[in-house]
Amino acid sequence: MTIHSHEGDLPDGLDLGPVVAVDTETLGLSLVRDALCVVQLSAGDGDAHVVRLNRPTYDCPNLKALLADPKVEKLFHFARFDVAMCKRYLGVTIGPIFCTKIASKLVRTYTDRHGLKDLVKELVGVELNKQQQSSDWGADKLSEAQLAYAASDVLYLHAAKTRLVEMLTREGRLEMAQACFDFLPFRAELDLAGWAEADIFSHA
Template sequence: MKLNSVTLIENQHDFSKFILDLENSAHVAIDTESNSFYAYFNRICLIQVSTEEQDYIIDPFSVGDIKALGEVLSSPDIEKIFHAAPNDIAGLKRDFKFLVNNVFDTSIAAKMLGYKQLGLAPILLEYFGISLDKKWQRYDWGRRPLRDEQIEYARFDTHFLIPLRHKLVAELTEKDLFDTAREAFEKLCVQQFAEKQFRPGDFLHIYGAQSLDIVGKRILKALYLFREKEARRRDRAPFRILTNETLLRLALQRPKSVQDFSKIKGIPRVYLTSRAAVQLLELIRKNEEQEDEVFVN
């Protein structure tokens, strides 16, 4: 299959021309890339859009004002094609206050047709014989500048969605499932998406936490709260501050000195310096010595 050209949108002038193209399109494929694997405050860092003739990569950091895209997304006259739409729709609403109407979700359609592997890669392999490169799947899309190979990778998340949609519509229609699918798509447009809330008591969901004694649980909770505070302050994913496994090891081994930290698997280098280590050591010491039972809310 011949590839469309790909255009990186980084300014208002190019963005305006891009919007004109979308307004003249019956079908528009959409995907987003975020930095949730790296940042505490998850945000959309890249928006991929394809029409029948063109692939676009929008850099929302550079363009700035992209509210005109919201008007396209909410238009009932232009069908928006996603693969596994809920996360994308939720992110677009969270970050830009966009509402999406007239949706076709290729993942839902494939599921209704009986496919077991619902990821985009196996579906594209089935329909087009295309193998997607997963090299940049866990990339921090908040980083700049974007490299050519990253732009090329990102375009493939939407490039095939319109022709895939046409094939799926034909199968759904043949099996008399199209109306059922359309009802499912309409529910996506009105579904409420709630942001995951931090709950202090969730430290007990860490694997191995239930086997700790009362002192260990008290220490684990204190470390869990410390990690949350640090993750918010540094805008980093909590596991990049300290993993759950490391929190549990600290609660079990209860280091008494900076030297003890070097013996605990998974401790980041920053916590091997005296200042950072002393902070954690004091936290562990205080919770080891107090007599109150652990409080779970």
């Protein structure tokens, strides 16, 4: 495994293939308060690219182009949050999307454990270390521990997706999952517009 650390943007000419695992690190979990600090990516080849973003300009044309590229599938775990953060701070609408958390909830109905740690442990056989999850991602320089943590969040998503697609296909729920993925950019827009908690589909 190699972790490539980048300041501000992805390098020119980097090709991460047709399916790219993506995750973000922020100063917290509030879409209206907490800044986007880091975006990490992997082509599923065992390497990770960790981009420490330049704030507040967020001048990262290569990263923005990749996230918006309709020919590249972006693979997330809990895409709803990451897609909203990238929309707010980078101004990009991400697509197409595959979300392993949504897929897990649709097909791993035998458990209520749909976090990345539990998902990767069961489907990939890897135990993730989540110790750096609550560290200062706005720091001027990321520590080796932070880089390793950021990388681990994207390194196993391709393998998890493969297993989830097999399970969704087996249970006849792949089309339903895809419809959910397609809705995610609009779900993010609702979150950013103030409907994060409201169920607009409910009768009440």
